[in-house]
Amino acid sequence: MTSPTRLESLRHAVPSDVERSPSGFGIDAVEPALAFSPDDRNEVAALLRAADEAGVVVVPQGGRTALSLGRPLQRYDVALETRGLQRIVEYVPDDLTLTVEAGIHLEALQQTLREHGQYLPIDPPPDDHVSIGGLLATARSGAWRGHLPAARDLLLGAVVASPTGQLESSGGRVVKNVTGYDMHRMHTGALGAFGVIVEASFKVAPLPPVTRTLAARADTIAEAGALAMRLWNASLAARAISILAPETAERIGLEASPTVLIELAGLEVSVDRSTQIIREANPRADEPAGTPWERLRRLHGDRVAAVVRFGVPSSDVIGAIEAARGAGCIAWGHIASGAVIGHAPSLDAASVQRLRAHATERGGFLQLESGSRGLRAAVDPFGPGEVDLVRSLKARFDARGTLNRGRWMEGV
Ligand SMILES: Cc1cc2nc3c(=O)[nH]c(=O)nc-3n(C[C@H](O)[C@H](O)[C@H](O)COP(=O)(O)OP(=O)(O)OC[C@H]3O[C@@H](n4cnc5c(N)ncnc54)[C@H](O)[C@@H]3O)c2cc1C
Structure with a gap:
């Protein structure tokens, strides 16, 4: 008290x-x-x-x-x-640069950019009310990861309020940055453990003129994996190539088959050429009805369920999908980033540990992205990681544990 x-x-x-x-x-x-x-x-x-x-x-x-x-x-x-930190501080469409206050919602920012034919090329989140500060602090990603840069790579600079009451700037507002350490990158994925981001500057991108989604069906998950790998190596104009187990496909409104879901984005000629390559590789590929990507994102962002994310080499994506299914999850994977998501109404600590062991034995990792308070207390959601390094950063930037105490790692 x-x-x-x-x-x-x-x-x-x-x-x-x-x-x-x-x-x-x-x-x-x-x-x-x-x-x-x-x-x-x-x-x-x-x-x-x-x-x-x-x-x-x-x-x-x-x-x-x-x-x-x-x-x-x-x-x-x-x-x-x-x-209250909602302002667009500076937007120079000709330079493709944007500086905003950290409380602005991603959707409001995208709306402004759309008016100029541009966007922040960040996977749309499952919720509309995601703030830029939260986006950077959580650094989560979805199907576009590996095809497009991560948020931290689009970040040119930031202003951060430190626990001692200083406003510290790093990087800049333009693409050609000033020199110095990229301190702003330290705050991405740190869950607000070192400071409060109050302003962020980004490199934005032109909106792709054409986008198209194709669903290619296979007879087995292994076949879907081989197809996804082949398409990934075909240099398509793709923004996402994801493998869905049959029950996952069904859950997002598709036919209940092992499926490769592909999102193409680019010039019409590139998207048409990529469509042709996909249809040559899989004559059953078609444009699905409904909103499969949105439904997949909502599943990933489910805050009531238990959600785990593996990071494994692309060649192990199918193995991780099968491991997650074995633990009672519905599962899917993104071939370019090696991210595999498992979603279940609930999981116990032993199952999460077993799935983590599966990932680490293959040189990967596993994070618990959502789960009950009890589960998050019993299993470290982020795994061992670089705990000594993170502790020393915490001692340097938030010595008294004023911010988000204990959230990231023990003692951080
Ligand atoms: C599949 C998937 C893909 C996603 N992809 C994206 C994506 O591409 N883009 C995206 O925006 N979101 C994405 N999300 C959502 C993302 O995981 C978070 O839910 C969201 O970014 C959090 O934003 P928020 O404003 O709600 O943060 P909050 O829930 O309010 O806060 C989350 C954490 O960030 C800290 N925090 C919040 N604001 C600040 C700040 N200003 N400075 C320091 N720390 C702060 C909090 O203390 C807390 O630890 C994705 C989620 C999923 C499941």
Whole structure:
């Protein structure tokens, strides 16, 4: 229990109208004592400094779509909502560069870019309300990974509020960056363990003129794997090549067969040529009805189910799909990134450990992307990783454990 006096100092750090009711900011059924929604980055920095001095724990949050990612929090005193940081700071369409505040939602940003025939080439998330700060802090990816750059590769620079109340910039707003360490990259995938991202600059891309989805059916999952590998090596204008087990295909509205789902994107001539190559390789390939990608993303983003993600060499994708099915999951895999997703209503710790062993024996890893609080406490969601390095970074950038304490790794 945090003493009211210590918390009171946070109230003095910012104008009273940025305080919110803490109800509605619960995480894993724990409500914070205080909640704030600052309007600008200086208020974020002031709140962090006050929290750091008071020794209380702050959880930054944007769209709140991934707050149960990682280990259960060790403590949760203050919710810091980034919704007030919504501005597009600078957009230069001719340079394909964009700088935004971190609370802006990806969909709002994409809408602005679309008006100029451009987009941030990041796999659409399962939820519309994903903030740019949350996107960078979670660094999750879907079917486009391996075909298009990851978010961290599109990030040109960032401004981060540190627990000591400093606003630290790294990188720049243009493609030709200033020199110095790419500190902004350290914050991608760090789940907000080292600072609060308040501004981010990206390289954007022209929208592809044509997109097309094809579903190619095979008789067995192994055949689907061989077909996916062949198509991946054929240099298609592809943005995604995914292998679906039959029950997964059925779950997203397709025929219940082992399936390779391909998304093409590019100039019409390239997409047509790629379509021809796919049909030569698999005469049964057709354009499916419905919204299979959207349904696949929603399955991956299911926050009620247990969801695991393997990272394995592309040649082991089929083996990982079979291992996940053996544990009772419906499963699918993305050939270019070697990511295999297993989804089940629930999993026990022993099953997750067995699947992790399967991945590590093949030089890969396994992350628990969603699961009950009990499961996330029993199994480290991220696995062993570089825990010593991460601990030393935490000691350097958030020595008092003010941010997201315990979420990423033990003691981080
Ligand atoms: C298959 C799949 C693919 C996905 N692909 C994408 C994708 O391409 N693009 C995408 O945007 N999302 C993607 N997502 C969603 C993604 O995993 C997260 O759900 C989402 O990005 C979190 O955003 P949020 O604003 O809801 O963050 P929140 O749920 O509010 O926060 C998530 C974490 O980030 C921290 N955090 C939030 N804001 C900040 C900040 N400003 N600074 C520091 N830390 C912060 C929080 O403390 C917390 O630890 C994908 C999800 C799945 C399942």
